Amino acid sequence: MKKKFFIPVMIVVAIMFFSLIGYITILFLGDYVIDEKKLIFHASSKIIDQNGEEVASLYTENRRPVSIHEVPKNVKHAFISVEDQRFYEHHGIDLKSVGRAVYKDVLAGSKVEGGSTITQQLAKNIFLTNDKTFFRKTKEVIIAINLERDYSKDKLLEMYLNQLYFGHGVYGIQAAANYFFSKDVKDLTLSEGAVLASLPKAPNAYSPILHPKKSRERRNVVLSMMNEQGYITSKEAVRAQGSTLGLHVKEKSKNPWLDSYIDLVIKEAEEEYSISREQLLQGGYTIRVPLDVSVQKAAYKLMQEDRYFPGTDHHAEGSAVFIDNQTGGVIAAIGGRNFTPSGFNRAVAARQPGSTFKPLAVYGPALEEKRYKPYSLLEDKQLSYNGYTPKNYDMRYEGKVPMVDALTYSKNAPAVWMLNELGVETVKPYLNKLDMNIPDDGLSLGLGGLEKGVSPLQLAGAYRSFANLGKYDKPYLIKKITDESGEVLFRHKEEPERVFSKQTSWNMTRMLQEVVKTGTGKAGDFSGEIAGKTGSTSYTGKDGATKDVWFAGYTPKVTGAVWMGYDKTDETHYLKGGSSYPTRLFKDILKQSNQKHILFKKPEGIKDLERPIHLKDLETVNADYSFTPLGLVTVSLTWQEQEDKRAEYRIYENKDGDEQLIDTVKGKGSYEIPYSNIFSGSSYRVVPYNPQTKTEGNGTEFIKPKLFH
Numbered sequence: 001m002k003k004k005f006f007i008p009v010m011i012v013v014a015i016m017f018f019s020l021i022g023y024i025t026i027l028f029l030g031d032y033v034i035d036e037k038k039l040i041f042h043a044s045s046k047i048i049d050q051n052g053e054e055v056a057s058l059y060t061e062n063r064r065p066v067s068i069h070e071v072p073k074n075v076k077h078a079f080i081s082v083e084d085q086r087f088y089e090h091h092g093i094d095l096k097s098v099g100r101a102v103y104k105d106v107l108a109g110s111k112v113e114g115g116s117t118i119t120q121q122l123a124k125n126i127f128l129t130n131d132k133t134f135f136r137k138t139k140e141v142i143i144a145i146n147l148e149r150d151y152s153k154d155k156l157l158e159m160y161l162n163q164l165y166f167g168h169g170v171y172g173i174q175a176a177a178n179y180f181f182s183k184d185v186k187d188l189t190l191s192e193g194a195v196l197a198s199l200p201k202a203p204n205a206y207s208p209i210l211h212p213k214k215s216r217e218r219r220n221v222v223l224s225m226m227n228e229q230g231y232i233t234s235k236e237a238v239r240a241q242g243s244t245l246g247l248h249v250k251e252k253s254k255n256p257w258l259d260s261y262i263d264l265v266i267k268e269a270e271e272e273y274s275i276s277r278e279q280l281l282q283g284g285y286t287i288r289v290p291l292d293v294s295v296q297k298a299a300y301k302l303m304q305e306d307r308y309f310p311g312t313d314h315h316a317e318g319s320a321v322f323i324d325n326q327t328g329g330v331i332a333a334i335g336g337r338n339f340t341p342s343g344f345n346r347a348v349a350a351r352q353p354g355s356t357f358k359p360l361a362v363y364g365p366a367l368e369e370k371r372y373k374p375y376s377l378l379e380d381k382q383l384s385y386n387g388y389t390p391k392n393y394d395m396r397y398e399g400k401v402p403m404v405d406a407l408t409y410s411k412n413a414p415a416v417w418m419l420n421e422l423g424v425e426t427v428k429p430y431l432n433k434l435d436m437n438i439p440d441d442g443l444s445l446g447l448g449g450l451e452k453g454v455s456p457l458q459l460a461g462a463y464r465s466f467a468n469l470g471k472y473d474k475p476y477l478i479k480k481i482t483d484e485s486g487e488v489l490f491r492h493k494e495e496p497e498r499v500f501s502k503q504t505s506w507n508m509t510r511m512l513q514e515v516v517k518t519g520t521g522k523a524g525d526f527s528g529e530i531a532g533k534t535g536s537t538s539y540t541g542k543d544g545a546t547k548d549v550w551f552a553g554y555t556p557k558v559t560g561a562v563w564m565g566y567d568k569t570d571e572t573h574y575l576k577g578g579s580s581y582p583t584r585l586f587k588d589i590l591k592q593s594n595q596k597h598i599l600f601k602k603p604e605g606i607k608d609l610e611r612p613i614h615l616k617d618l619e620t621v622n623a624d625y626s627f628t629p630l631g632l633v634t635v636s637l638t639w640q641e642q643e644d645k646r647a648e649y650r651i652y653e654n655k656d657g658d659e660q661l662i663d664t665v666k667g668k669g670s671y672e673i674p675y676s677n678i679f680s681g682s683s684y685r686v687v688p689y690n691p692q693t694k695t696e697g698n699g700t701e702f703i704k705p706k707l708f709h
Helices: 002-033 073-083 095-108 118-127 134-150 153-163 173-181 190-197 212-228 234-241 256-273 277-282 293-303 354-368 403-408 412-422 424-433 443-447 456-467 502-518 580-592
Strands: 045-048 054-058 286-288 317-324 330-334 377-380 399-402 480-482 488-491 531-538 546-554 558-565 621-628 632-639 648-655 658-666 670-673 683-690
Touching: 054 256, 073 118, 073 153, 073 190, 073 212, 118 134, 118 153, 153 173, 173 190, 190 212, 190 234, 212 234, 256 277, 256 293, 256 330, 256 488, 293 317, 293 330, 293 580, 317 456, 317 580, 354 403, 354 412, 354 424, 354 443, 354 456, 354 502, 354 531, 354 546, 377 403, 377 412, 399 403, 403 412, 403 502, 412 424, 412 443, 424 443, 456 502, 456 531, 456 546, 456 558, 502 531, 531 580, 546 580, 558 580, 621 683, 632 683, 648 670, 658 670
Parallel strands: 045 286
Antiparallel strands: 045 054, 286 480, 317 330, 317 558, 377 399, 480 488, 531 546, 546 558, 621 632, 632 670, 648 658, 648 683
16 A cells, blocks of 8 residues: 555656756756846937937837836837736746647647747847747757846846837837837827837737838737736727828938038047947947037038039039037048048048138247237248249249238248248147148148048147137047937047147138138128138149148137049049139038028237238329418428328428428328428339338339429
8 A cells, every 4th residue: 555655756756856957957947048238228329419409329129218107007008918918927937838849749730839938038139049949949949948037027028129120120128119109108199009019029920110011900909908818998999990000101211411420420439439330339328429410411411412512524523511619529520522421531531621721730830939019021922942942833933022921922932931031830739739640741731732641520629729819728529428228428528739829820710811801712702701711632643633722710609621533533533623713612501501600709918910911002192382371381292092091101202303201191182281382303202011010012203392273
């Protein structure tokens, strides 16, 4: 009798023992099978502009992880109803479902039904492949049991919803809600939640975009299942089943106008903050940038128009960068007319800057060294410096010319003469402070004839130092980076360095305004004030061919640089026009982006710089004797006044061959000499005089006064 009961007891004990051993083995193996790093899902990062608006998503998988607490109950119940009715009851494996699946597999002679719980699906999707083998199923069970041991049901459901694929490149329920309904998951309705719950089984077949009829039928099945399981009433089910799909599809951003800017953001993240491209696209970061969408779009749009690009064909290239004067943040960047993501970004490509380099390498340092002033006279002659002979572009030389005019009309000879006077070793430290570590040591440096050149981003950053009253701060694209919890990981730190004094910067602004008003930068129109400089380089392989053309300048609010040219200039690919093209484009970008038309404001404690006085030749003077009661015989001189009322006039008398300056007058075109002797034989001439440069213009010949008439 004892033996009769002993065997069954031993069998039960053996079963319990081996079950225990099996369970322990499962738990033990789970620690080896589960790689917890895989439970950290790739999440798309987003770029936020200066107005707090999201302008782009960066991702390898379009996913936005969300907490389970943000998922409405009806949405959770929709997924549970259709995917795992006993989710809150089992411990990872639903034996009833497994038994049913095994039975069907045996009948079919192969693996035909999964019977998988949500936990098993999570295990499969994250850790395993999709092959239907018994060995893979065993690993799935091992992982599922261990997941149930280590995580709560809500956490498992959260991970499941965040890793699901919903089709159209969308991963996770938050990204799906945003894509299909343009809303956050917390705002989903019952019907919308059922639509999403219907997708994971066959994302393409049940796509509400591709197959709306099948999607609606599948949604209604989900709603019926929810009703059958007691999650919603029959009335709620019928009402939801009668509604439309309610799609409000948010298409993937098609933003070629932004590609150049994003490329620079990714580069800066890697170079400044050691965040790789892959990490940035998968880390779920929020990247705040100083982007001004209106400027970026205007620059992109206008750069597509051939009328701005005087090339030999339609493939002339260009780039543009604009920076906020106050912060140093890059508000717009175009890396090419047909820029492709991760392609050649011309916004940071070095080119020959031509005469745009003169303010940085010659005139700014000259003023700062206090050896010259804006109206100091410079040599304007064709001189040779150890074999280097710079020439003015128009081959005209005036002998001497004030600095402001040399800059306004972009004369080469005075710029090189001044650089030779200063010494290259004097100006190089200024360029280094402007983040331009130029290896060149020759005088061609003053004309922008550089070995490697500078980029539009560098040039714009350097010009901003004038707009920023002499302080330079490296331009940036990333203001700050936060993680998914909102914690600030990286933040841009302003570290301005003084390069020029406030007075030097203001003088440069006034002189560069003159370039735009009357000089080489007057092409185009803009109602506000702009200070800037043009630049161009010639292609020596063909007469009349131009290689690079530039305009760099600033308003009181924004600094920018525009470049045009070919990536490779040759005898058939060159520009047929000069710097007037980028100048006009620069101004039109500002106009189309509705930049405020404001005036430059002189800083307190700074001496203003008057606009230059330009004298016109004085050809004739009228001289007459007249009789006045008090002056007796008086010589009256009259002449045509200069348009500029600041001009002065020097009166010279020639008596017996002796020429003397007898007086200087200002603001009128007449002069009287009382108590004159009509028999003296004196003659007189009038010469216009510029008090800024302390030079005379071309005056009249000597003329003797006429007798009374």
